[in-house]
Amino acid sequence: MVGGGPGGRALALALTRLGCDVVLLEKRNPARGTGPAFRGESLSPDGVRLLAGLGVWERVREAAHRVDRLEIEDAGHRVLGVRFADFPYRYRHPVELAQPTLLAALAEPTGSQPGTCTVLEPATVVGLLVEGPAVTGVRASTPGGTVRISAALTVGADGRFSAVRRLSGLAERARQLPLERDVVWLKLPTPAGWDRRAYRVRIAGGSHGLFLPSTDGTVRVGLNIPKGGLRELRAGGLGLLHTRLAQLAPEAAESAREGVRNWSDTALLDIFTTEVPRWSAPGVVLLGDAAHTLSPVLGQGVNHALADAVELAPLVAEALSRDRRARNRALTTALQLFQRRREPDVRRSRALQLRQERMFTLTSPPATALRRTLYRALDASPALRRRVLAPAYFPGQSPSAPPEAAHSSPSEVTPA
Ligand SMILES: Cc1cc2nc3c(=O)[nH]c(=O)nc-3n(C[C@H](O)[C@H](O)[C@H](O)COP(=O)(O)OP(=O)(O)OC[C@H]3O[C@@H](n4cnc5c(N)ncnc54)[C@H](O)[C@@H]3O)c2cc1C
Structure with missing residues (x-):
């Protein structure tokens, strides 16, 4: 696993639970603090659902800050108000969660883990090991010198400037x-x-x-x-x-x-957003930002990295359980299936983000007036609001589920 962000840590956790042995390499030095203070704090309701499925939500619930409303003001006027409690899903509220808290919870071992996870940090992957057409591991630079690690599968979970994407050639037709x-x-x-x-x-x-x-x-x-x-x-x-x-x-x-x-x-x-036409090649797969960098609109990046991990883990574990001769073919099929299953959701989020980005950049008076009209139409129609926001916030949930018990205190207002 190259990269110990939300995607890499979640996949490592899921794979060790399924009996796989993982080596995770992270280039950040833990001794130098917990990493960027700004990134990845907003977790969409679907991200909460995924953490619950991984058994991690209970560990971070107390530290998470529930968000009840989204409010848009344009030219000083409130044009859209969304109350998350009004959506008919089990996990309906986004939360704010500091990324170090999330990463620590994902890294915490649980009782039933038949596989092992060895973490090397700081360790920066600088090259891939290759045999014929297949990637067979990585070369990484560590304070103790260069190490070589062989693996049945190398995962590029190394973010928006992914080295694995570039070194594997998967970046070639990326846009x-x-x-x-x-x-x-x-x-x-x-x-x-x-x-x-x-x-x-x-x-x-x-x-x-x-x-x-x-x-x-x-x-x-x-x-x-x-x-x-x-x-x-x-x-x-x-x-x-x-x-x-x-x-x-x-x-x-x-x-x-x-x-x-x-x-x-x-x-x-x-x-920027990055579209990578192929997320995998023999022996290597990309996930999270490395496979599909998104914009910050509606806090989608962490959610998609977690969703990738949850989708990928059982496919990989099943393929790796095959005997040596069948394994490579099974792995190739599994990685292709992973992309086919995950890409439609990523596309929908990207399209929604790009539409929203375009709305933000309108400047002429007629265009900004039209923008306000669109937001007001959304404000007036709960059905339309649900249709527009569901692909971003609730893609993995069916409507009409009872809400999850509230996990934090009622609305707080700072004293005036
Ligand atoms: C300022 C900012 C604010 C953001 N806010 C939000 C938000 O509120 N909500 C949201 O959902 N998303 C947000 N995002 C996006 C979100 O952080 C990412 O989408 C998400 O973290 C992707 O997870 P990942 O695991 O794919 O990659 P990353 O979180 O980027 O993790 C990649 C990891 O790989 C490591 N790495 C990189 N190269 C190497 C290498 N060669 N060798 C070893 N390790 C390597 C990196 O150090 C990093 O730890 C924000 C991003 C930024 C930059």
């Missing part, structure tokens, strides 16, 4: 689609009076920001800027950043000045 904007991530103290159980999207002309309640009591903000626009923003100084934030959320003006005092309080995410 990277740059979106029209980048996102600056930062955290602010929660503005007075804000409901900490709400996702807020604020739009003003062609500019928008996501304001998400974080588990540490702050608000995680994704502020969109034009593609490559960071240099211009920085040239305007922190004052310009504070002004942009205040234009979108006037109530957050003071929090912006208080919370962002240095550019090191921010992180830039280059937004």
Whole structure:
């Protein structure tokens, strides 16, 4: 397993439970802290369902922050309000969950694990071992020198800039689609009076920001800027950043000045999606961001990485249980089936995200007026809301299931 993000850790857990032996290589040095503070905190309801299926939800439930509402304001007017409790699914609320908490829970061994998982970190995969047409393992650089690890299957769970994708040749026909904007991530103290159980999207002309309640009591903000626009923003100084934030959320003006005092309080995410036509080749498979990088809209990345792992594990375990002669063919078939089963959901999420991205970038007065009309139509029709949001939030669930017991306290509002 190359990469110890949500996808790699979830697959390692599922495979060891099915009796497979896994070696997981992660390039991050655990001694240098827990990793990026901004990424992968929003988990969609389907992500919660998948964690429950893995038996991991109970471990993180207390640390997760339930979100009750999504609210979109355009040009200062509320145009869409979604109450997640209104959807007829068992897992209906998204949650905020710090990625280190999620990764630690996925890495925790459970009682019934017939397989083993050996973790090497820091270990950076720098090459693949190849025999004929098949990948047979990896070469990795570690503090103790280079190691070679042979494997019946090598999994590229190494994220949006996947080395396994590039080294295996699977990147050759991949299509990277740059979106029209980048996102600056930062955290602010929660503005007075804000409901900490709400996702807020604020739009003003062609500019928008996501304001998400974080588990540490702050608000995680994704502020969109034009593609490559960071240099211009920085040239305007922190004052310009504070002004942009205040234009979108006037109530957050003071929090912006208080919370962002240095550019090191921010992180830039280059937004693109990647479509990889083939997710596997003999002896190697990609999953999560390595197979399909998505944009941050509606917090879909972690969810899809977990869904990949849950789908892939039994297929791989079954193929690896065959005798040596039948195994390679069974594995090739299993990996192809994995892509066929997972790709439609990924496509639907990508299409929804791209439609939403286009809506965000409209600037002309007629186009922004049309955008507001569309959001209001969605606001007025529960059936339409469900049709639009179900592919992103509830793809693996059937309607009319009783709700999961509430896992956290009722709505909190910060004192004004
Ligand atoms: C700023 C930011 C905010 C985001 N917010 C959200 C959100 O709120 N909700 C959401 O669902 N998604 C979010 N995402 C996307 C989400 O983080 C990813 O979609 C998700 O983590 C994908 O999981 P993964 O396991 O496929 O890859 P990753 O989480 O990227 O994990 C890949 C792992 O591989 C390791 N690695 C890379 N190369 C090598 C190598 N050569 N050798 C060994 N190890 C290697 C990396 O260190 C990393 O730990 C965000 C992303 C960013 C950058």
